[in-house]
Amino acid sequence: MFRAKTRYVALPSPRAGVGEEVDRLTCARCDTALEPARLTAALGVCYRCGYHFRLRAPERIAMLVEPGSFNEADADITARDVLGFKDSQPYSVRIEQSRKKTGANEAVSWGEATLAGHSLVIVCLDFAFMGGSMGAATGEKITNGIERALSKQLPLLIISASGGARMQEGMLALMQMAKTAAALGRLSAAGIPYFSLLTDPTMGGVTASFATLADVILAEPGAMIGFAGARVIQQATYETLPDGFQTAEFLWTHGMIDMVVPRPELPAVLRQLLDLYSRSGHHSEFQLQGQARAAATASTLRQ
């Protein structure tokens, strides 16, 4: 589909050749012509209006984790055309095109990494690969990531960017909602923290499954997040939608997410959350302070 304005930005990444060309950049929101180097330094946030450009998964991961710490798993898992689906072109062709365009085999990357001294499992969706849609292979990789977090007792971070379930895989795609949710149910029962970051856009069956089942839900400013799309809602109900409908800020005012986090603040927020929710001893200073307070209180009560 033709896009008049640039939404993606390429940032320094261990992988070459990903992202769109960066010699001409126009902000999708304020129309300002942006200097690529300056935009990159600003982590893909428009330095004029604060618009958060979409990021590819490798760039997003590289931006967050300690350099060289990301150990990608399942990179070779790729979508299969089980149904023999064909719309304006066969799904098998679409898969090949997406692989060529993105240099990735699926709409999600996952692996273990280190962030602020904490080991964690990080799962990151990539909107550039078929709109980040969730098919069977996508759901398989996400579930593998969740199960790794469970088996190794590691905190989980999932970064979502998706149009929802992948039409071309029919019911096999829909059932990935149940699969990922069931796995997260087990993770939750084991008391392992799960943090979800919703980025632009997160819609449909992804919002209605793993993306919102987190202990803490964060979202990037201005990200569109919802179940049904605004166009579908208007066609179905003829309702006039309020300003900012389905933005991260809208969801925050309705109590659906915990925090809207500007991209530059994300590492510090994640560090704080990993420290607070960690059970691995990384936050021993915290525990000691707490234990000291508890002991002091107890001795006061004894007197």
Next chain:
Amino acid sequence: MSANGSTAAATWSQVELARHPDRPYALDYVHAIFGSFFELHGDRLYGDDHAIIGGPAAFEGRTVMVIAQQKGRTTAERAMRNFGMANPEGYRKGMRLIKQAEKFQFPVIALVDTSGAFPGAGAEERGIAWAIAENLVAFAQARIPIVTLVLGEGGSGGALGIGVGDRLLMMEHSIYSVAMPEACASILWRDIGRKMEAAEALKLTAPDLQKLGLVDEVVPEPPGGAQTDYGQAADAAAAALLRHLGELEGTDIDRLLEERYRRYRSIGAIA
């Protein structure tokens, strides 16, 4: 029309049967199958959604918990039931009922019949996606057998929001899809007129889904469809529900939960 135009037309006739206005709806089955049914109302949070109904019912010597999607027959009832498209309150009522089913150890019978969750501004404001997602987990973890039967339309996440369980049965002429054919055609072809091709491509009929290994049993309907003989359709549904429930009730609950997890875990698994 493409070479498979005739199969597309055959698939479309299934879609039309699944949506037939005279087709029996959930309450028709409930009244035909269960000796006693007490409808519970409200999600205890905000409101009562008449697109999702439920409550305890007597079924062959036991009490079961019915959780069902209900379309309307008359114009007034369609409006009251929002054409069977639930808001968050419907899914949260479903959550309330499955928790109660666990508490009293009532096996759950979930009857699916919706074109999808309601696409409305209020539904989004009150977290429809959150409500559905939380139900996926609650149904996956409920320590009680769950049999799901698709009566007519199984539409997307809106159907799955009460649709996770140990067995998936489908009435012969029902459909179940990641998106309704019109929505799929609109998204992929940008032309709602391609709905027949979309229906064919989606593999949404009961026999197609059984071939994909997603459906445990296709429940036979009377010739011409369930709308021709409610009694016969309900008898076939009751017999199938009873048989599957009987099998599940004989299974240790921890084993049942492991099998339920594997059931979904194995869909699209890559060895």
